[in-house]
Amino acid sequence: MFTCSTGIGVTTVNLLLVLVAVAVVGDELEEQFCSSDNLDSVESSCSHSINTMSSPDSYKSANSIYEFTANDIKGEPVSLEKYxxxxxxxxxxASQCGYTKNNYAELVELYDEYAESKGLRILAFPCNQFAAQEPGSxxxxxxFMQSKNVKFDMFEKVxxxxxxxxxxxxxxxxxxxGTLxxxxxxxxxxFIIDKNGQPVERHGPNTxxxxxxxxxxxxW
Incomplete structure (x- = not known):
């Protein structure tokens, strides 16, 4: 049987008790932090940071277009996961460009022909950065989109x-x-996007x- 007959023995026992207590607390903290709920929370936080693309270069870490969200023409957020x-x-x-008439007409034709048969989706983003040719609200x-019989998805001006x-x-x-x-x-x-959400081709206005x-x- 172990007895504490000296001061040194008492000190040693006290030190051992402290070390045991620290170890127990440490195990409890590790178990608490590494619980599935906490790990899910951490993973969710990391995923949220990627999905919101909050920092200027966050887009570089995206694995596909599915990690982005954009507002539709009515201002409602749309997760590109839907595609x-x-x-x-x-x-x-743009509504007032020399390319407008032909591009809208052919985009409508493409969608009408391949949306059902091939699952083609078209995402159109109005932009006013080129000679202010999309000035409208x-x-x-x-x-304007309705006048062109557009059925594909239109998004907010960006x-x-x-x-x-x-x-x-x-x-x-x-x-x-792009070139230059x-x-x-x-x-x-x-931009052509494949079925895995990868941008695979880029074509200019002349195409x-x-x-x-x-x-x-x-x-397909």
């Missing part, structure tokens, strides 16, 4: 170039750079929407 499994065209549009753009460009557009340019610089050169620049079919066929 998972679909081949998409993402395009910046979202409500006015919506009226910037596609500069520091305040929408994070999605920063991501698109990062993944598919990654910046968007003009209205109706078109008519119907000319994209031969490229889209690779990703």
């Amino acid at each position: 998972r499994g679909h081949v998409c065209i993402i395009v910046n549009v 979202n409500a006015e753009i919506c009226q 910037n596609v170039n500069g520091n305040d460009a929408h994070p999605l557009w920063k991501y698109l340019k990062h993944k598919q750079g 610089g990654d910046f968007i050169k003009w209205n109706f620049t078109k 008519n929407p119907k000319d994209l079919v031969k490229f889209l066929e690779k990703y």
Whole structure:
């Protein structure tokens, strides 16, 4: 039997008791922190940081377009997760551009022909950065869209170039750079997105929407 007959023995026992207490508390804290609830919370926080793209360069860490959110033409937030499994065209549009008439007409034709049969989705983003050719409000753009019989998805007006460009557009340019610089050169620049949410091709304003079919066929 162990007895504490000296001062040294008492001190040693006290020290051992302190060490045991610290170890027990440490185990409890580790168990508490590493519980599934806490790990889920940490993981959720990390995921939230990526999804909101809060810092200027956060878009670079995105794995697909599905990690972005954009407001539709009525101001409602839309998670691009809804496009998972679909081949998409993402395009910046304008109502008063020389390319407007033909591009809108052919985008409407593309959507009508391939939305049901191939699952094609078109995401159009109005932008006023090129010769101020999209000056209207979202409500006015919506009226214009209706006059063109647009059935594909229209989003709120955004910037596609500069520091305040929408994070999605920063991501698109990062993944598919352009000639003489990654910046968007003009209205109706078109990005093809595959079924995994990856930007796989970029086409300039001179490429008519119907000319994209031969490229889209690779990703159906």
